[in-house]
Amino acid sequence: MASSNKKPFILSRLQAPIQSFIRPAIWVPGLRNVHTLKEEWTVEASPGAAFDKAIEAIDEVMKQEEYVQVDMINKDSREIRLFYFTSKAQWLDIMELHFKRGSDDDTCVVDARSFSSGLVPACVPLCFVLNTVFFFVPFLDHDFNSKRLSAFRQAMGVGITLNSHYRGY
Helix, strand or coil: CCCCCCCCCHHHHHHHHHHHHHCHHHCCHHHHHHHEEEEEEEECCCHHHHHHHHHHHHHHHHHHCCCEEEEEEECCCCEEEEEEECCCCCCEEEEEEEEEECCCCCCEEEEEEEEECCCCCCCCCCHHHHHHHCCCCCCCCCCHHHHHHHHHHHHHCCCEEEEEEEECC
């Protein structure tokens, strides 16, 4: 199990919010599908309780994954954004979770998305500029995004039904 106190390189941490905002790897609809995954979950808990379980799950995920950084937790809109960096090259993948009321007060629907943000790793100086230039170059995510979403669902520790799972933004 990876240590939870490891942090991405300083340059990667500094450039990640810019890369996340620009998101060049998802600009082209057909090309983004090979490194983007979208899921919809039904959680057997109210939106508030499910959101709290997700916040608890972040700690568990950080114990399992070497380089995870919380970018945003918004309790009002019930949104979470996590940055995942690969351990050596520091490629940046982004996971976003949006919690909303389900069919009744005791269920919650989560729109979950995980995607690779660019071809050039975040540890490369001005990676966001290079990724903007090379936005059209296709690349694979080697199923990392699918595995991360699955691991996060399991870490939440509540009943979750996977309603949909497909490539694309």
